[in-house]
Structure formats: C-alpha cells, structure tokens
Amino acid sequence: MRMSQGVEWTLHVLLTLAWLGDDQPVSVGKLAAGHDLPAPYLNKQLQALAKAEILESVPGSRGGFRLARAASSITLMDVVAAIEGPQEAFRCAEIRQHGVGADLPRSAFGAPCAISISMCRAEMAWRRELASRTIADIRAEVDESAPDAQRLTRSAYDRQPAG
Numbered sequence: 001m002r003m004s005q006g007v008e009w010t011l012h013v014l015l016t017l018a019w020l021g022d023d024q025p026v027s028v029g030k031l032a033a034g035h036d037l038p039a040p041y042l043n044k045q046l047q048a049l050a051k052a053e054i055l056e057s058v059p060g061s062r063g064g065f066r067l068a069r070a071a072s073s074i075t076l077m078d079v080v081a082a083i084e085g086p087q088e089a090f091r092c093a094e095i096r097q098h099g100v101g102a103d104l105p106r107s108a109f110g111a112p113c114a115i116s117i118s119m120c121r122a123e124m125a126w127r128r129e130l131a132s133r134t135i136a137d138i139r140a141e142v143d144e145s146a147p148d149a150q151r152l153t154r155s156a157y158d159r160q161p162a163g
Contacts, residue, residue, distance in 0.1 A: 003083075004083060004084065006041075006045040006048075006083045006084075007079060007080055007083045007084065009035065009037055009042055009045055010045050010046065010048075010049055010079055010082075011076070011079055011138070012035055013031050013042070013046065013065075014049075014054070014055075014067070014074060014079065014135045015135060015138055015139055016031065016034060016035075016153055016157070017055075017066060017067050018067065018071040018135050019139065019149070019150040019153045019154060020153070020157055020159055022159070023066055024066065025056075025062070025063050025064035025065055025066045026065060026066065026157060027063070027064040028042055028043045028046060028064060028065065030157065031046070031064070031065065034153075034156060045083060046065050048082050048083055049065075049079070049082050050065065050068070051082070052078065052081070052082035053068050053069070054067075054068055054078055054079065054082060055068050056068040070136070071135035071136040072134050072135075072136035073134065074134055074135045074136075075130065075131050075132070075133060075134050076130040076131070076133045076134070076135075076138075077127055077130035077131040080130055088123060089123055090116070090120065090123060092113050092115070092116035092119070094109075094113065096109065096113055096115075
C-alpha cells in the first residue's frame with residue numbers, strides 16, 4: 001500500500017503542534033518552512049485535517065492552525081482517513097469469474113473470494129494498529145530518542161522553552 005506524502009507531512013505537523021503545546025495558531029507558511037515543504041500543498045492537507053476536526057483553522061493575519069483536540073486523542077488512523085479517505089485499500093473485482101473462471105458453473109463462486117478475505121484481514125490488522133497509536137505516543141517515542149527535538153522545535157517557532 002502506498003500513501004501520499006500528505007500523510008507523512010501532516011503527521012510531522014501534528015507532532016510539531018503537540019510540541020508547541022499551546023493555543024497559538026501557527027501559519028501554514030511557518031509550518032511549511034519548518035519542514036521545507038510547499039505551502040500551498042501543505043495547506044490543502046491541513047484543510048483536510050481541519051475538516052476532520054483534527055486541526056482548527058484560525059482565520060486572520062495572526063491565524064493558522066492549531067490542534068483541535070489533545071494529541072492523545074488523535075490516532076494515526078484518523079490522519080490517514082482524513083488525508084487518504086476512508087475507502088478500503090483493496091477492492092476485489094471478482095476476476096476469478098472471468099477468463100478461465102467464466103467456464104465454471106456459477107455455483108463455484110458461492111463462497112467469498114479467498115484472496116479478498118485475506119486482503120481484508122490484513123487491512124483490518126493495519127487499520128487496528130494505526131488506530132491504536134496516537135500523536136502523543138509518537139511524541140513520547142521521539143522525546144525519548146531525541147530529547148532535544150522539542151526544545152529545538154519550540155525555539156524554531158519562537159516559543160519559550162517548555163516548563
């Protein structure tokens with residue numbers, strides 16, 4: 001399965017906003033510059049997160065984006081669904097009933113397609129794992145492996161050191 005860059009970009013933005021940890025919105029331009037990303041495309045992705053009520057879009061000259069809810073309540077699956085859409089990754093087209101299968105009696109297709117069932121099981125496991133991980137979980141992992149990341153991020157966004 002291949003996801004768009006928007007998933008990676010927005011996860012990094014959410015981590016940044018979690019580190020900033022305040023209600024001050026951050027402009028798209030500043031968020032884009034912080035990750036060397038194109039602002040118009042990032043804005044499109046952040047609007048999708050706002051529509052999904054993951055981010056709040058604040059209008060005006062001092063506006064931008066901020067978390068709409070706690071990082072502990074934003075799952076990776078929430079983000080993937082907001083950016084990629086909720087549709088299933090695998091869609092069985094029942095090709096088993098075409099080609100050589102077209103010569104089989106219809107009764108041969110009474111059971112669901114075993115390939116489709118296997119793919120659906122795998123996708124459900126993937127979705128469950130993404131639903132079990134939050135932005136707060138990611139933050140905790142990064143804080144442990146890169147303890148200076150929050151301080152550097154807060155400094156880059158002109159925020160006081162975390163207290």
